[in-house]
Amino acid sequence: MAPGDAHPSVAVTVDLVVLTVRSEQLQALTVQRGEAPYAGRWALPGGFLQPDEDLPDAAARELHEETGLSSDRFHLEQLASYGAPDRDPRMRTVTVAYIALAADLPVPTAGTDAADARWQPVSELLEGDRELAFDHAAILADGVERARSKLEYTPLAAAFCPSEFTVSELRHVYEVVWGTVLDPRNFHRKVTRTEGFLEPTGDTTTREGGRPARLYRVGTVAQLHPPLLR
Amino acid sequence: MAPGDAHPSVAVTVDLVVLTVRSEQLQALTVQRGEAPYAGRWALPGGFLQPDEDLPDAAARELHEETGLSSDRFHLEQLASYGAPDRDPRMRTVTVAYIALAADLPVPTAGTDAADARWQPVSELLEGDRELAFDHAAILADGVERARSKLEYTPLAAAFCPSEFTVSELRHVYEVVWGTVLDPRNFHRKVTRTEGFLEPTGDTTTREGGRPARLYRVGTVAQLHPPLLR
């Protein structure tokens, strides 16, 4: 960084790829734009970085504003930054995108600056039809791919589950996010024998019918050894 | 993004974690700052994003300015962004960090705005002693961790090698970056049997002494299946 150089003003925003598993589908939170450009189009939630705010704080604030929920109910991590000169026709912007993963949530309330807020299946958002505003389709695609690959190497699938969950519910997350079918028996053996992934609570539940299923909490490890490959 | 909101001006910079393997060590490119703040201290190379420049272009430009080499000799990918409000005492800045991986290069020439440029072992830069300016130690640590983990799942180790290399040279990269010792025979079997990792050129070399070693180019796959775990 050279003090002598020009440093043209750039607007910095934070955009969110908020993902959840609802109705057997991977869904993302979208907001409908009220004003030009892209008025009426769906977009990812986000907003400007405030003067004395660090990036993770801005992401958590936006998440709270859009969902009304405290950010400790989400797994929040930085995705990537996007800064093509023409990505916003109004001005030069660089956006720092975050991904937020959550268990199935109540239907979001519209934020102050959005006409409407809605969960929509990722598959529909990434097809040509319902094209997202700005470069948000590319950001969403990157966020989904990040989530998919993180399920392989980390216990992050649990972020899509309530705090206590069954092996079956966890498998369901993998199946929906990866779009695959997994063998329930091999999956059960795999996750219960991976040290630090699951901690049994001692309780059981019959919410899925059939024999009572043991409930687990997510363990403490950050990485799965060995990974659970697609 | 809400047009009505304030969007305070922020300076956006691009910083580089340029890594190579030299003298049996993982080393990073550093520049010595000529002016306050942190005058005389070592820092990561970087600079301001220009008005009509996309982020990858800015990273490639800075890389060229600092090394004098065209950016196609590097593997360049975005690392993460950093924007703590006090990370630069002069003004509010957000930096988008990139990592660049390269084969052993000539000693760099000092850029226009740096008093000196030098390769330094990552291990020394991350010890308390030779503390980097700004938050660059944290950025470097993140970049090194990214490189380490990418060696597991991608053929990226080849980015530290010349365009044609031997299995032995490739193993050497893994050993230096991971700080481990690998069994040469098992490593050879592993990488030569992983489909798409290595393409034999048909040539051999005796530059490491002993029996001639076959030369390879890196293959076309983006991911290693199965991965090469640490």
Next chain:
DNA sequence: GAAATAGTGTCTGTAAGACATTATAAG
């Protein structure tokens, strides 16, 4: 009882870790 889901066991092929052996060069 039937039906549904949970959980365990068994077999088989693949691959990793440990390590012996052979191959081809230089001095």
Next chain:
DNA sequence: CTTATAATGTCTTACAGACACTATTTC
């Protein structure tokens, strides 16, 4: 010859995929 490095092969163990079977609930 010795020495160095390259490359292949063998043995054992661990684990993933396929799939049979048992366990515990609801209706």
